[in-house]
Amino acid sequence: MAARHIRTRLAIYLAAIVIIIVWSPYKQNWSADPGVYGRELLICLGFGILGLTAPRIQVTGTLRRAMYGSLIVADMILIPLAYYKVAAMIGVFAMLPNVLKARQKHYGPYAILRTVVLPVPILFITVIASGRPGFRQLGVSYYVATVAGYMGHIIAEEKGYSE
Amino acid sequence: MAQRGLCESTVRFRGHVTVGIFTYFIAVIPIAAWILYRQDWAVTELWRRWWELLICFFLCLLGAMVPDTDIRSKSQQVIYSILLAADLILILLGYYRGAAILGFWAIIPNILPHRGPLHSYLAAIIIPAPLLFLPVIATGKLEYQQLGVSYYIATVSGYMSHLLADIRIMDKR
Numbered sequence: 001m002a003a004r005h006i007r008t009r010l011a012i013y014l015a016a017i018v019i020i021i022v023w024s025p026y027k028q029n030w031s032a033d034p035g036v037y038g039r040e041l042l043i044c045l046g047f048g049i050l051g052l053t054a055p056r057i058q059v060t061g062t063l064r065r066a067m068y069g070s071l072i073v074a075d076m077i078l079i080p081l082a083y084y085k086v087a088a089m090i091g092v093f094a095m096l097p098n099v100l101k102a103r104q105k106h107y108g109p110y111a112i113l114r115t116v117v118l119p120v121p122i123l124f125i126t127v128i129a130s131g132r133p134g135f136r137q138l139g140v141s142y143y144v145a146t147v148a149g150y151m152g153h154i155i156a157e158e159k160g161y162s163e
Numbered sequence: 164m165a166q167r168g169l170c171e172s173t174v175r176f177r178g179h180v181t182v183g184i185f186t187y188f189i190a191v192i193p194i195a196a197w198i199l200y201r202q203d204w205a206v207t208e209l210w211r212r213w214w215e216l217l218i219c220f221f222l223c224l225l226g227a228m229v230p231d232t233d234i235r236s237k238s239q240q241v242i243y244s245i246l247l248a249a250d251l252i253l254i255l256l257g258y259y260r261g262a263a264i265l266g267f268w269a270i271i272p273n274i275l276p277h278r279g280p281l282h283s284y285l286a287a288i289i290i291p292a293p294l295l296f297l298p299v300i301a302t303g304k305l306e307y308q309q310l311g312v313s314y315y316i317a318t319v320s321g322y323m324s325h326l327l328a329d330i331r332i333m334d335k336r
Contacts, residue, residue: 071270072271075263075267084262087266088253090270091265091266091267091270092247092250092254094266094273095250095270
């Protein structure tokens with residue numbers, strides 16, 4: 001049972017890595033600047049960690065405080081720099097877990113479906129931030145990283161429940 | 164264990180709301196006095212501002228819930244549902260700056276310990292303070308009669324009722 005879960009998680013992470021590696025150069029018309037590429041990968045890693053830890057944000061603890069602390073820091077940087085749209089989106093995302101009931105919305109039989117649906121707004125963060133609509137402007141790599149992290153967490157939790 | 168926590172949370176929520184309702188019947192005296200003074204009315208004319216008294220009632224209840232936004236509770240769900248709705252309305256209307264600032268302030272209770280800074284008399288006085296200036300901003304008239312004193316009194320009363328009820332519970336324990 002455990003081996004099957006590990007294999008599933010590995011397959012998800014590998015698929016996500018492939019999509020992320022391909023999407024970034026595609027977004028830049030296959031002329032990837034190494035600096036931009038590296039930055040993209042770092043941001044994707046951040047989104048992956050966000051997805052991996054997001055379900056735990058509903059449970060009181062150090063991780064919850066750390067996540068909200070990082071969101072406050074992000075807001076404190078974005079608001080003075082006048083990135084109001086992104087800061088407003090962060091505010092909405094930060095409020096959502098407080099409205100949902102713990103371990104009822106993030107976990108359960110439809111959890112995998114939710115891992116795909118809930119992070120959808122991340123797709124549009126880059127479109128909103130740049131103000132330029134277009135397919136290449138979509139935050140596909142960020143979305144995929146978040147979904148992979150989130151799915152990994154849910155699969156690991158389901159294993160925990162089944163044992 | 165989780166079920167017990169949920170039951171305790173619901174009992175706590177109901178208790179604070181009940182105390183908030185009773186508190187309003189005391190707070191309504193200074194609230195009515197302010198309305199009559201501001202409008203320069205006789206007591207019999209108070210019913211003409213029934214909607215303001217109703218808003219004050221709900222603000223008193225919300226004030227009684229605010230201190231528990233630093234813990235997973237029914238109060239937290241109610242307050243954050245209202246804040247989320249307000250934030251989404253601001254975003255839809257294109258007030259991104261306001262939405263960003265509201266979102267920023269809404270995140271803060273999540274990093275505070277329960278019965279920490281939010282459970283203090285100083286917080287009870289400071290947190291509802293923006294309500295004093297909301298009518299001034301909304302009307303654009305810089306007059307002291309425009310201050311939201313009634314809203315402020317209602318919210319502070321509700322907030323204080325929560326703190327006093329918590330002290331009473333702590334004493335019993």
